[in-house]
Amino acid sequence: MVLVAPSLADGELAVLEALAPTQAGEAARASILAQGLPTKRNEAFKWSDLRAALQDGVPKPSGSAGMVPACWQDALVIDFTPEGFGLEGDKDAGLVIESEESLPLEDVVGVESLAAGFAPRALVLRITSQQSRPIFLRRHPGAPMRVRVELKAETNLTLVDTSLGEAGLASALIEAELATGATLTRYSLQQGGNKAIDLSHCRVTIGAGATYEATSLMFGAHFARAETLARLIGAGGYCRIRGAYLLAGSSHADMTSKIIHLSPDTFTEELFKGAVQDRARGVFQGKILVERGAQQTDARQNHHALMLTEGAQIDAKPELEIYADDVQCAHGNTIGALDEEALFYLRQRGIPENQAKALLIEAFVTEVFDTLSEQDVRDWFNDQARTWLKSRVG
Incomplete structure (x- = not known):
């Protein structure tokens, strides 16, 4: 029997019931009993009120x-289904797949603690040699996912994850450790309905000369939050994150990242773009x-977004916190409307207004994908954006 603080809302009680009976679940349960779910009173959640999103319970x-x-x-x-996980297809040599109990994260509360608490088991992927075959992580509606990836020195892996549920609470926690010279490439697609809650957190430790590259596209949900925490612990470590969001109706999408440089001669490049109506x-x-x-350290961070209609909201908070004196660091942030001159130019050439708007938004947002080396992956992301624009704008 769980003793519940009287101040907890109905949604928080439903979350307590949904947590797995594991050490991680008990840790998340203790955190909620002590502090409740994050609300706009928490600085990191001031624009993404998780407690309010779950006020009616777990969909x-x-x-x-x-x-x-x-x-x-x-x-x-x-x-990944509510019942567990299963494999489909062949695996390369040098890939070891194991399963272990979901253990709590140390001194952590928030989305990552919840994601760990929902998952009864953690899937462990150990990479001991170069991988030619990608791993596709497919989350089913309402399914928890916890994956731990260990890349040995000079190995590589391409990881793809999707979450497309119309309703339900889906959670994901990806933990990755990159040894010297290892490379992890991650592609992520999120799209949820107006009754979907989507919580994902990726924690990456980047060793000497290792590379982490991530590209994501979010279409939002009733509440969607994707977090990244990357720690560069070895000289020559490289972190590159690209993210795009396209939002309409009453959808919500939050892209939050924290990159920590702990060693000299490390590099970060972040580019995020979005459009909201x-x-x-x-x-x-x-x-x-x-x-x-x-x-x-060389670190660059840029976020640029378009507000397409009145009533749309975009909140941005770029930050640099620097304690070293020999660095090159910069960040930029812009929020505006479509270029009226560019729109007029297209209209003058006989392109209907909605189609012209869709073309301009596509060119703006999909710049995030322009530097992807794989043409078919670039086309996949661009096609997803184009389909959304045709149904919403064009």
Whole structure:
């Protein structure tokens, strides 16, 4: 029997019931009993009130996990359902797959603690040699996912994850450790209905000469928050994160990142772009922390967004916190409307207004994907954005 603080809301009680009976679940339960779910009173959640989003309880799951896109047909597919996870396809040599109990994270509260608490088991992927086959993580509606990835020195892995449920609470926690010279490339697609709660957190430790590259596209949900915490602990570490969001109706999407430079000669490049219309809300929070010993850090962070209609909301908070004196760091943030001159130019050439707007928004947002080296992956992201624009704008 769980003793519950009388101040907890009905939604928080429902979350307590949904947590797994594991050490991680008990840790998350203790955190909620002590502090409740994050609200706008918490600085990190001031534009993303999780308690309010869950005030009516945990939505019943519905929808489909979707098909595996053509560009990932050769991938090893791992399906995460409310009952557990299963594998489909062959795996490369040098990939060890194990399962272990979901353990609590140390001194952590928030989305990552919840994601750990919802998952009864953690899937462990150990990479001991170069991988030619991507791993496709497919989350079914309402399914928890916890994955721990360990890349040994000079190895590589491409990881793809999707969350497409119409309703329900889906959570994901990805923990990755990159040894010397390892490379992890991650692609992520999120799209949820107006009864979907989507919580994801990625924690990455980047060793000497290692590379982490992540690209994501979010269409939001009733509440969607994607967090990244990256720690560069070895000289020559590289972190590159690209993110895009397209939001309409009453959808909500929050892209939050914190990059910590702990070693000298490390590099971060972040680019986020978005477009929001109707009563939707887009949130960007990005912090780059350069510790005292991380001399010769090169860190760049940019966020640019379009407000397409009155009533749309975009909140942005870019931050630099620097304690080293030999660094090159910069950040930029712009929020505006469509270029009227560019729109007039297209209209003058016979392009209907809605189509012209869609073309301009597509060119603006999909710049995030322009530097992807794989043409089929770039086309996949661009096609997702184009389909959304045709249904909402064009």
